[in-house]
Amino acid sequence: MTTTPEFAVLLRLIDERSTAFRAAVASAPSLDVQVPTCPEWTLFDLAEHIGEGRRAWAATVAAGPAPAKSVPEGAPAVPREREALPAWLAASTQELVDALREAGPDRGCWTWWGASQSPQTCGAVARHQLQQIAVHTYDAQVTVGAPEPLPEEVALDGVEEFLFTCVATTSAWPHKPTAFDFHATEGHSWRLTVDGDGARSTRISAPGTTPVAATDEGPNAPGVSVRGTASELVLFVYGRIPVDSLKTDGDRGLFDLLEAWEPEE
Numbered sequence: 001m002t003t004t005p006e007f008a009v010l011l012r013l014i015d016e017r018s019t020a021f022r023a024a025v026a027s028a029p030s031l032d033v034q035v036p037t038c039p040e041w042t043l044f045d046l047a048e049h050i051g052e053g054r055r056a057w058a059a060t061v062a063a064g065p066a067p068a069k070s071v072p073e074g075a076p077a078v079p080r081e082r083e084a085l086p087a088w089l090a091a092s093t094q095e096l097v098d099a100l101r102e103a104g105p106d107r108g109c110w111t112w113w114g115a116s117q118s119p120q121t122c123g124a125v126a127r128h129q130l131q132q133i134a135v136h137t138y139d140a141q142v143t144v145g146a147p148e149p150l151p152e153e154v155a156l157d158g159v160e161e162f163l164f165t166c167v168a169t170t171s172a173w174p175h176k177p178t179a180f181d182f183h184a185t186e187g188h189s190w191r192l193t194v195d196g197d198g199a200r201s202t203r204i205s206a207p208g209t210t211p212v213a214a215t216d217e218g219p220n221a222p223g224v225s226v227r228g229t230a231s232e233l234v235l236f237v238y239g240r241i242p243v244d245s246l247k248t249d250g251d252r253g254l255f256d257l258l259e260a261w262e263p264e265e
Helices: 005-026 043-063 085-103 122-143 158-167 230-237 253-260
Strands: 038-042 178-184 189-195 198-203 224-228 247-250
Touching (some): 005 085, 038 043, 043 085, 085 122, 158 178, 158 189, 158 198
Antiparallel strands (some): 178 189
């Protein structure tokens, strides 16, 4: 299967973040410690989620556009023994990477984000899987008291991927139309517009400008804007750090409305 350079980078970064996740788990004094950023989980629960989730996505990728797959029957269960857990996690990641590499970026794949701005392809799955693993690696690092920023190469795509995949919808915004601007100090910016047509995002050329690809749409100025490093922005949109950790302008309360919004689609 032909692999594009961009797709190959995603697979490499998935493997690198998975390695970092295993290192954090291995350094923990106990697998029973609570994960501060996922308080309903212990570190063991988080490891189980990472491993079983990657195996399930590997099966889903292999199935193509067919409905989602669960962990295949006969797959090895998550081991409780600390010594065996790293190898099980590594094998889970390898299953996902192998399935994605075999399928290639353009092959159709079932996804839960049907009404989003992200395509239902294996390339989009790889893009989202990278962010999921990166954020959960941060969770594991927080748990062992050694949090690190997301690598810039990972984080720079994280805000757009989140907005395109997790926020975009055609369900009507139930409040006054507005916009949210996200500015990464590395020089990348995005605008999320919400109105009666739903939620959609686009890149903007510079802070305070209208979207490059949609200059005639949405409000002329954002209701709120937030600025930080790309890593900080990704951790913020995933609920890992508070908005107080970032520089904001405008009505912060809009973020509460956005978080509470439950679109029908």
